[in-house]
Amino acid sequence: MKKTSFIFIVLSLLALIAGAIFGALAGIQYVKPDFLKEVIAFNKMRPFHVSTVLGWIILCSTGGIYYYITEVLKLNLFSKKLAGVHLVLFILCAIAIYVSFATGKMGGREYFAYAPIISLPILFGWILFGINYFKTVVKQIKGWPVYLWMWGTGIAFMIYHLGETNFWMIPYFRENFIKDFTIQWKSYGSLAGCWNMLVYGTAIFLMSRIKNDDNIGKGKKAFFFYFLGLFNLMLGWAHHTYIVPTQPWVRFLSYGVSMTEWIILISIIIDWKKSLSAEKKKLNNMSYKFLMATDFWVFFNLIVALLISIPYINLFTHGTHITVAHSMGTTIGINTTILLASVFYIVNLEDKVQLNKHIKILKLGYWVFNISLGVFLTCLLLGGVEKSVWMYFTDKPSSFGQMQDKIQPYMYVFLTAGFGLLIGILIVASPMLNILVRKYKHST
Amino acid sequence: MIALVAMFAIYNVIVYTQGTSNSTPKMSEKALKGEQLYQENNCTACHQFYGLGGYLGPDLTNIISNKYKGPTYVNAFLNSGIKSMPQFNFTEEEKDALVQFLTEVDQTGYYPIKDAEKEANGWVRIKYKNQ
Numbered sequence: 001m002k003k004t005s006f007i008f009i010v011l012s013l014l015a016l017i018a019g020a021i022f023g024a025l026a027g028i029q030y031v032k033p034d035f036l037k038e039v040i041a042f043n044k045m046r047p048f049h050v051s052t053v054l055g056w057i058i059l060c061s062t063g064g065i066y067y068y069i070t071e072v073l074k075l076n077l078f079s080k081k082l083a084g085v086h087l088v089l090f091i092l093c094a095i096a097i098y099v100s101f102a103t104g105k106m107g108g109r110e111y112f113a114y115a116p117i118i119s120l121p122i123l124f125g126w127i128l129f130g131i132n133y134f135k136t137v138v139k140q141i142k143g144w145p146v147y148l149w150m151w152g153t154g155i156a157f158m159i160y161h162l163g164e165t166n167f168w169m170i171p172y173f174r175e176n177f178i179k180d181f182t183i184q185w186k187s188y189g190s191l192a193g194c195w196n197m198l199v200y201g202t203a204i205f206l207m208s209r210i211k212n213d214d215n216i217g218k219g220k221k222a223f224f225f226y227f228l229g230l231f232n233l234m235l236g237w238a239h240h241t242y243i244v245p246t247q248p249w250v251r252f253l254s255y256g257v258s259m260t261e262w263i264i265l266i267s268i269i270i271d272w273k274k275s276l277s278a279e280k281k282k283l284n285n286m287s288y289k290f291l292m293a294t295d296f297w298v299f300f301n302l303i304v305a306l307l308i309s310i311p312y313i314n315l316f317t318h319g320t321h322i323t324v325a326h327s328m329g330t331t332i333g334i335n336t337t338i339l340l341a342s343v344f345y346i347v348n349l350e351d352k353v354q355l356n357k358h359i360k361i362l363k364l365g366y367w368v369f370n371i372s373l374g375v376f377l378t379c380l381l382l383g384g385v386e387k388s389v390w391m392y393f394t395d396k397p398s399s400f401g402q403m404q405d406k407i408q409p410y411m412y413v414f415l416t417a418g419f420g421l422l423i424g425i426l427i428v429a430s431p432m433l434n435i436l437v438r439k440y441k442h443s444t
Numbered sequence: 445m446i447a448l449v450a451m452f453a454i455y456n457v458i459v460y461t462q463g464t465s466n467s468t469p470k471m472s473e474k475a476l477k478g479e480q481l482y483q484e485n486n487c488t489a490c491h492q493f494y495g496l497g498g499y500l501g502p503d504l505t506n507i508i509s510n511k512y513k514g515p516t517y518v519n520a521f522l523n524s525g526i527k528s529m530p531q532f533n534f535t536e537e538e539k540d541a542l543v544q545f546l547t548e549v550d551q552t553g554y555y556p557i558k559d560a561e562k563e564a565n566g567w568v569r570i571k572y573k574n575q
Contacts, residue, residue: 030500033528041530042500043489108483110497174479175471178552179464185496186459234452243560244494245553245572250463252567311568315560319495319503391556400502401527 001070002443004083008063009343010436011091012056013429016336019053020422027415031408047101047113053331054111055094060339061198062086062129065151067346068205069136078135082128089125093118111188112165123162130155145208145217146226150201153230158194161187182238182246189237195335197229203294203338206345210288225264232257239309243318251311258309265302268295286355286362287348290341293370297333300377304329316392321407322384325377332373332421340428347432350439358431369424372417379414383407468552468573471545478545481538490528494555500528505555508547515543 026045028035040048066083069075077083100106100114107116133155137148144152164187167173173180208216216222238246238254304326308317317323347355355362390403471479482488490501497503507513522539525531534542554571561569 029528037528037530042498042528043486043530046489046498047486106484106486108486108488110488113486113489173460174476176464176466176468177471177549178466178468179460181493181496182464183460234455240496241494242568243555243557243570245466245570246464247462248569250459255567310566312562312566315557315562315568319492319556321499324499392558 001066001077001080001083003440004080004087005063005067005070006436006440006443007087008059008066009346010433010440011094012058012060012063012339013343013433013436015052015055015059016425017422017429019049019056020425022049022052024415024418024422025049027418031411031415044101044104047106048098050111051097051101051114057195057199057331057335057339059090060343061154061195061202062090064202064339064342064346065133065198068202069133071349072209073141075136075140078132082132086125086128086132089121089128093122093125096121109165109168109184116166116169119162119166123159126155126159126162130159145214146222147201147205147208147217149223149226150197150204150229153226153233154194154197154201157190157197157233161190161194165191178245182241182244182250185240185244186237189240190233192330193229193233193236197233199335199338200229202342203291206287206291206338206341209345210285210291225267228260228263232261239314242311242314255309255311259306261302261306261309265299265306268299268302285344285348286359286366287341287344289363289366290337290344293366294334294337294341296370297329297337297373301326301329301333304381316388317384320384320387320391321380322388325380325384328380329377333377343432343436347435351435354435354438355431362428362431365424365427367424368420368427372420372424376414376417376421379410379417383410383414386410466552466572468548471548474541474544475548476545478541478543481534481542482545485530485532493549494553503555504546504549505553506550508543508550515547518543518546 022045025036025040026042026049029037029042029045036045066077070077096118097114100118105115106113109116112119133152137144137152141148164183167183167187168180173183204217204222208214235257236254238251239258242251242255304322308314308322308326344355386407387403390398390406488497490498492498492503493505495503507518508515519539522534522542523532551573553573557570560571563569
């Protein structure tokens with residue numbers, strides 16, 4: 001089973017690198033509109049980037065979950081064959097998605113720009129994963145720690161909401177633009193909630209292992225936050241659509257639900273104070289180090305997310321780069337740091353000696369990654385403020401092009417920081433890829 | 445657990461029906477054809493409706509009713525290949541369908557809403573068309 005988990009993780013790291021390269025190229029197109037326009041125009045480059053980095057998040061969390069339940073929790077997987085089929089299916093889907101973009105046969109729904117038919121095998125892959133996961137865990141573990149609930153919830157809801165993203169093919173939805181558009185964003189908001197369940201579950205699992213404290217995944221508080229997350233996954237999506245003319249209660253409910261996340265913020269601050277004397281010796285552990293970075297980015301992102309979920313503020317930030325700062329901040333700052341911590345944890349278990357040989361360069365990569373991300377997000381926030389001022393606070397209307405020229409300087413720094421991120425990722429991911437590939441050859 | 449699933453199911457059904465109900469008429473065949481073109485060419489990579497979409501191009505929600513722009517302007521823009529916008533080769537019929545799609549989207553509401561009513565609890569009352 002190790003082999004299957006390793007392939008998932010190796011592919012995910014390759015996707016991370018490729019996704020960052022697509023991102024950097026798309027970034028060049030932001031400042032130089034003619035760059036590669038004839039070969040891969042931005043309307044193709046963007047889906048290449050988005051689908052590949054989503055692939056990173058999905059494949060890495062999936063590979064991690066397979067590895068943790070079989071190698072760390074030592075459960076007997078219900079069916080190795082099913083896991084193999086799941087893997088092959090996802091690889092075939094990835095190929096099909098790239099072919100769909102390259103040939104321009106696109107479905108063109110944001111984030112799901114590939115030919116819609118590919119959704120079917122993807123959905124099927126998730127169902128297989130679900131069967132395997134629940135059949136494995138339900139029988140062998142009584143009194144699930146919270147991370148097992150989170151993984152299970154993530155998989156189950158993923159199946160539902162992936163289906164929901166395709167409702168547009170049903171005339172009832174498609175014929176009514178507002179309905180279709182709203183349900184599209186409902187499904188996207190909830191899908192992000194689903195992969196967050198997979199990724200945050202991984203974070204809690206890692207914390208309980210690194211600190212060697214099983215209670216981290218148990219107890220009232222852990223489950224309170226689980227339910228809070230679930231509640232937000234199910235009902236919080238409408239904060240993406242505050243200005244779309246649907247019935248007000250849908251959006252108002254979302255406003256209320258989104259505001260419950262202040263509890264998370266306050267709890268983090270309290271916990272932080274408590275752990276100020278944190279054991280420094282763990283700082284040599286790359287997995288721990290990346291989780292500390294997660295902590296920082298969670299703090300930053302939660303503040304941004306909470307503020308822009310207040311409709312009054314959202315009115316001005318919506319549709320600007322501030323929203324991008326939020327989505328990049330969470331997918332890179334939170335999801336990616338947790339998943340890198342997860343890969344480090346696994347590589348450390350597999351070959352500590354090799355990993356330690358690279359520790360200096362890895363630390364360098366860590367700082368390049370985090371500092372670049374800080375600059376990257378700052379540029380987006382500043383660019384967003386400019387756009388908002390252009391949209392809402394200028395009397396004489398200037399053209400979109402003039403506004404874009406105005407934020408161009410930020411975009412140059414943004415692009416440079418994007419390349420910084422790519423370099424940071426390369427530095428961190430390459431040694432791990434190397435070790436994992438070598439281990440793969442020797443594992444069963 | 446069963447109660448939670450049941451509640452979620454009911455919530456979803458209400459959102460799919462009443463929660464997203466609105467008084468805009470059904471999209472015409474021609475507009476649906478236009479929407480399909482919009483998707484197949486992934487215009488959303490650059491353009492937005494209601495502020496949702498890509499950031500490289502302008503929001504298109506109210507471009508048809510914009511007194512400085514409108515259908516003729518849009519029609520002329522589509523195959524222009526200006527700036528980062530790809531060089532499309534739409535036929536007249538396809539351009540018509542795209543314009544029709546944008547026209548029917550325009551009828552669904554307003555964006556950006558410059559004079560939304562703001563309330564003390566942070567809530568914002570948006571403006572509706574067709575009411």
